Amino acid sequence: MFLTGLAALAVVPTLPTAARDLDGVALFPLVAGCFVAASLLGGVLGGHWADRSGAHRPLAAGMVLAVATLLVSAASTSIWQLAAGRFLDGLAGGMVAVSINAAIGQAYPDRLRARALALMSACWIVPSLVGPPLAGLVAGWWSWRAVFFGLAVLTLVPALVVVALLRGRSWPPAPAPSADRPRSPALMVATAVSAGAALGQYGVSGWDMRHLLFVAGGLVLLVVFAPRLLPPGTWRAGRGLPATVLLRGLGSGVFFTLEAFVPLLLVTDRGAPPVLIGLAFTGAAVAWAAASWAQSRLLEDRPRHHLVVAGALVLATAVVIAVAGTLSAMPAFVAASAMVVAAIGMGMLAPSLTVLSLSHSPADRQGYASGAMQTAQNLGQITVLGLSSALLNACLGAGSTDSAGYAAAFGLLLAPCLLSTLLAARTRIT
Incomplete structure (x- = not known):
């Protein structure tokens, strides 16, 4: 969680510079919005996966994906590749956050869960203080790409250690899905909402007919599916x-x-x-x-x-x-x-x-x-x-x-x- 917070908070200040260097300022809202849209989908996907197979699998997958998406963003040659990297990053972030909470519930006794959750929250304190200014210094003195590459290198070894530990540890079986908790419909709704959000963010980058059609398609998906996720x-x-x-x-x-x-x-x-x-x-x-x-x-x-x-x-x-x-x-x-x-x-x-x-x-x-x-x-x-x-x-x-x-x-x-x-x-x- 410490590395997840550091990566999330260090990357954001460098995105405007990256968008400018990639000649994609008009598409910057898409880059910013992709992470949010994908994190919604990643949270639902990670939660359903954890309920079916235990939290260790989506947690391990999310950690590996987090490293891969930093490399994708660091090597960006266009604003579209950067947007794809941010989408994958949101997917990984949503999976990791939900999986950690589920893992605490599955692996810790009742008396330790509150302390474990408090530790997870505390892991964001130092990244919030040092991550953004440090990333700003690296981007100013060197390159915004160095921020992504550096975070990937920093995350790689701990991610591999976590994956190895999760594979070598016995895990309590996940409870069988109950009949009153639909899973596939919720995942389909989250996918539709994420797709609608991404279409809308791209559509508002221009005012020709093609962009307006993307906006219309995104609005349709949001209007139809978003209310199903809200009271x-x-x-x-x-x-x-x-x-x-x-x-x-x-x-x-x-x-x-x-x-x-x-x-x-x-x-x-x-x-x-x-x-x-x-x-x-x-x-x-x-x-x-x-x-x-x-x-x-x-x-x-x-x-x-x-x-x-x-x-x-x-x-x-x-x-x-x-x-x-x-x-x-x-x-x-x-x-x-x-x-x-x-x-x-x-x-x-x-x-x-x-x-x-x-x-x-x-x-x-x-x-x-x-x-x-x-x-x-x-x-x-x-x-x-x-x-x-x-x-x-x-x-x-x-x-x-x-x-x-x-x-x-x-x-x-x-x-x-x-x-x-x-x-x-x-x-x-x-």
Whole structure:
């Protein structure tokens, strides 16, 4: 998990530079969105595989695939190869994350599971602090390809050790699939949603008939299949769990889009060094952790839906800062600071929504609620990023300057922020 976190957090700051060098800035949303779309599919695939054959097989397969996909991305000669690498990386990441949780459940006694899960969460702390700035330094002094190759070499030996240990250890047999847990339909739905998301991300990169057809095909798949992964009433913000799930998607979409487009703005329009982008990611990680701690300790007596409102307003503030950062008179660190402010908002918003989702669900449905929240997060990231990408490319296609296009794309993010503020009361516990 430490290596998975290091690879995930170190790679992201280098992607704008890679897209620029591969002449694929217009397709950058596809590169960013492929990982999210594939992680949804990888999570479902890994969970079903772990239930059928034990968690050791999808975990080993995910580790091997993680090394292979780093090599695919490092050797990219086109933006399409980089997008394929990111898709495989999302598939591996989803499989590993779900398999680790399943492995803890299958291999550890009850008294050790909570400690094992806490250790998995702690494994992300150091990567969030050192991964992005270190990757920025390597990309600035050497090459973005060196980041991918270095991570592949770093991951190879531990991955082989894990695979060898899993093969040599006896594993408790997985329980037989129960009749009330359909597996193939859920996997088909996840595949359709991932395909729809990928088609949509490619379609918004242009405005000719071919791109519009891809957008239409992606929308059809999402409209038909995505509701099957979410609670009934999510799209109309039904009170309780549906509204909570919807707001998780909206907030995550805003944060993910800022996290994707602010570095792209800094690289393509401001010529900022990669190390600045890495520091922005590290600052965002620290700010998220600090805000999360504050809401759990200093603000624990406040009603949770009030914290949702506060988090959404802080996200809106981050959007305004990002818009201001597109002005040529503003220094580059202004735009970079939008990521840190947005992380403060998410540090308040995301844990509060998670607590509300569990409070709205009976004990035997909390797993379903957690899965719905994760699915909404992925769908929100893909949808909001796609809409902002479409607006950015439309502005650039109409002859607008890069700064004006980014300002329009950022300005669009105010809509989900304000909608979250208005709908927060529907998440409260009655």
